Amino acid sequence: MSAPSRVAVQDRAAFLRRPEHRLLRVAALAGLLLLWEALTRVGWIPALFLPSPVGVLRELGEMVASGQLFVHVAASLRRLLLGFAAGAASGVAVGVATGFFSRADAVGQPLIAATFPIPKIALLPLLILWLGIGEPSKVAVIALGVFFPMAINTYAGVRQADPLLVRAAVAFGAGRWSVIRKVILPSALPMIFAGLKLGAGTALLLLVAAEMIAADSGIGFLVLHAGNIMDTTKLMVGIVVLSLLGLLSHWALARCERLAVPWRHT
């Protein structure tokens, strides 16, 4: 039996919404640091094995003031940028060549497929043998590590270039090189940037590995040195600086991508 009723609509999807909880995020991080500091002060965590955050900050400050940190960061950045540039440029070139020219693809694909799975760290001793223990071997291993994601991603970006756009370009009179320059490359940019981000992570890893083997400057060397002499506070400083470097490079790449690929981000 029915009776007249009057009911307002209830919000039934409220549990599906995910608020950002900005304050909680910050508080969690701060809380962790405070706990760590407290545990070290009380002595529950031996300072040798895990230096306190305050101690690490203090050491960082001293290293900045003495200019020591600048020397190491500069050395690392120089190697990183050189290797990254070399690897990215060659990777993009090879990716475009194999993506666009069928003969280059036939030659290049098997070579890349065969060499890509080799962990580049494993090549480091070989590179040192060929190029010596100076800068060239370090830049080379970083370049190699960046080359592969760049070549592979650029290839994919080139292959997935919209055939409609290529047809349109040809319809308006574009020849081979025009198509590459004006259609293939721009449309591969998102994939290229994805490759750059991948490459950045690998580059940092290889930089540290290379600097731990026969270097006398750089953040990797700093970490090695501190580890060798059991100065764990300095070791933590090195780790913090490395993570900052990683964050910085990621942010910088994201920025560049927003500028270079504006059509993908609104």
Add this chain to the structure above:
Amino acid sequence: MATYLGSRRITAAFVAVCAAAALAGAAPAGAQQKVKIGALKLTSSAPLFIGVEKGFFKEFGIEPELVFFQAAAPIATALATGQVDVGATGVTAALYNIVLGGEQMWIVADKGREWPGYPLTGIVVQKELYDGGLRGIADLRSKRIGITTLGSTFHYHLGNVLEKAGLTLADVRVVPLQTMPAAIEALRGKQVDAILLPQPFPGMAESQGFGKILFWAGDLYPWQVATVFYSKKFAADRKRAVDFMKGYVKASRYYYDAVLVQKDGKPAPGPNYDEVVRITAKYTEARAEIIRLGFPFQDRNGRLLVTDIDRQMQWWTKNGFMKRTIPLKGIVDTSFVEEAAKAVPEK
């Protein structure tokens, strides 16, 4: 609920096996005390090898277990983490920093000195460079010098001999190669121009033709390069710590009498010389002729050059490897070796 046939029996058997194992593991009173010793496969570890081979540690109720490493600094770390009970190796900046960092360790006895006339560490250069005229420390300017770890005894020695020749560490390129085998390979492969390594490596480099021993470190700059050191826990067990030291003192005397005695300024092989050579060759896996090149010096009873410990800390601090020195009484404890030396009879 169905019972698995014989499940009770299986349980009983399991318990019995566990009990037996527990009983077997528990050492009855008066049995050997196990001690793990971190050391390197070097000629300078000969006293330890002798102590193990000749049963000198067993004599005093110690069951020694030699744990080998590839460089000295990791032994200090192993001591701090409890992986080994005793370290018998070079004194490194790592060891000092561990103590500064709050993990107590004690330097207790001599295990080798760079001493004039007694080969321990050699400064080895590429044969070609030597033939080409590289003859002195001053010639090492701008050269690549391979060492094991940063803060190692080789780093210390290199720094001091450079200073004596009017140079500094900044005038050369120090190349840390992390392990001794890596260092000698680097010299062979010409990745570095010179290395500092202890016997038997310099002898091997010369005999294999790619290296030339420029100097023995002790002839240029003598110092207390290697010691025996105890972890805090090991030192706290006084009886065991002293018993170990007794075995070590006996082995040290045997070693000294066999290989370190000199007549007219030249080493004169004593009794048991060949035996010591054989034992050393066995553990270091080097050929006997290379061992015969010479043995490193250490005090007959294992007594330390205590003031040199302080001199080392000063140098490390001055060069930025340590934040500050440690008061000697906070790191050196000679009571063990003194007690042992008095207790062990002379034959």
Add this chain to the structure above:
Amino acid sequence: MMAPVEASRGPCWYAVAGLAMRVIVDRLSKTYRDRSGQELAALEDVALTVEPEEFVAVLGPSGCGKSTLLGIMAGLLPATAGEVIFEGDRQDGQPLTATVFQEFALFPWRTVLGNVEFGLEELETPLEERKERVARFIAMTGLEGFEDKFPHQLSGGMRQRVGIARALAVDPAVLLMDEPFSALDAQTRTLMMEELLGIWERARTSIVYVTHNIQEAVYMADRVVVLSRRPGRVLDLVPIELKRPRHEGQMGEPAFVHAAERIWGLIKTQAQAALREGSA
């Protein structure tokens, strides 16, 4: 050769221009062969002529090869048999065709200005003339103020305007349009059709306009070429007897209705068969 400039056409669009050309499609056939050797006949013996300044619609059921026909005319596909001839007066370097695509095919990394400029870049038109032309056609297609916008910032209708401006900017002898308004909503489509007619009245190139929409074809064209199902053959050429300029009111006129019915009669059975077979 100068085109006659009439006052009624407004500003001098064609101060220096080529005439529109005649397009002769002579017994054109196209068979696709895929990698496994399988053959697909798309066009069979298609013959038609597009007169200078004529607006011709090409219509047929799905799969009738109308896009293939356009592709061959644009030089993007080779014919298997027969040929396409362009006849008439032509300026040096003037492209024979320019295409407007159903999915707009704008370059997302170029602004509106950059897109319209594309064909002129490929023609290596001098910078001054390029700038002037681009400005002219942006104005003509109602894109003023949007020069620096990117395609993703524009509505569908605006994007196709850019496509039209880009095609007209190179001053082609024949403008090829491949279902240019299919991707737009019905209201925008109607408005764009009117705009296109207005632009064509001023630009007066020959246009080959592919569509599947009968109303659209009859409304826009001088003649409608009706193609059969695959393989596409010319079923009929239906002249449209409606006065220009066209307007919505004409959609009820007998000429309009008769033409639409005639065309539908031609392709209805074809469309039904295609639906049954699922061979779209």
